[in-house]
Amino acid sequence: DSGVTQTPKHLITATGQRVTLRCSPRSGDLSVYWYQQSLDQGLQFLIQYYNGEERAKGNILERFSAQQFPDLHSELNLSSLELGDSALYFCASSQEGDTQYFGPGTRLTVL
Amino acid sequence: GNSVTQMEGPVTLSEEAFLTINCTYTATGYPSLFWYVQYPGEGLQLLLKATKADDKGSNKGFEATYRKETTSFHLEKGSVQVSDSAVYFCALRDSGYALNFGKGTSLLVTP
Numbered sequence: 001d002s003g004v005t006q007t008p009k010h011l012i013t014a015t016g017q018r019v020t021l022r023c024s025p026r027s028g029d030l031s032v033y034w035y036q037q038s039l040d041q042g043l044q045f046l047i048q049y050y051n052g053e054e055r056a057k058g059n060i061l062e063r064f065s066a067q068q069f070p071d072l073h074s075e076l077n078l079s080s081l082e083l084g085d086s087a088l089y090f091c092a093s094s095q096e097g098d099t100q101y102f103g104p105g106t107r108l109t110v111l
Numbered sequence: 112g113n114s115v116t117q118m119e120g121p122v123t124l125s126e127e128a129f130l131t132i133n134c135t136y137t138a139t140g141y142p143s144l145f146w147y148v149q150y151p152g153e154g155l156q157l158l159l160k161a162t163k164a165d166d167k168g169s170n171k172g173f174e175a176t177y178r179k180e181t182t183s184f185h186l187e188k189g190s191v192q193v194s195d196s197a198v199y200f201c202a203l204r205d206s207g208y209a210l211n212f213g214k215g216t217s218l219l220v221t222p
Contacts, residue, residue, distance in 0.1 A: 015142040043212040056207055097208055
């Protein structure tokens with residue numbers, strides 16, 4: 001158990017819908033990262049937050065957004081969903097610049 | 112840009128065989144290098160890491176040495192077990208904090 005929790009574990013929705021994925025980092029970790037794992041693209045970095053502020057952006061679509069709250073949990077919002085957004089979404093957390101520990105992931109299926 | 116290249120899988124070995132999974136990288140500067148493992152239906156777990164040239168990371172019988180001259184970080188284990196069956200990801204982290212992953216190598220160990 002990495003100490004990073006993600007909810008929900010599975011999510012099934014329809015095209016055009018909006019969903020929110022939630023992540024709670026390990027105790028004491030200020031950085032949260034979001035990654036997408038798909039069969040065709042592999043594991044890709046989406047976005048990082050540090051203590052409530054956006055720190056870095058990767059291959060994140062404009063339809064996707066994230067935020068980190070004062071209690072350090074983070075949410076990834078995916079809107080106008082397309083079939084191709086079906087993937088595993090992982091959250092990771094770390095101390096500043098240190099090893100990232102991953103949550104169990106949320107499997108999103110868009111029908 | 113930064114990139115990680117892993118050998119294509121799947122790799123199938125008999126129990127107690129020697130394992131090598133090749134990983135090479137392209138990066139500016141001096142990245143940190145990681146191996147993560149993903150067991151079926153689970154998230155990514157850190158297996159080992161190395162932060163500078165000639166460092167050797169090791170854990171659970173797995174080893175990898177950071178070779179700057181060959182830009183490689185090959186994963187090795189002297190005697191694999193059925194329980195090692197998983198997908199193995201090589202990753203680098205440069206001056207930013209996001210991880211850049213290879214495509215993963217699936218390992219199947221048969222009794």
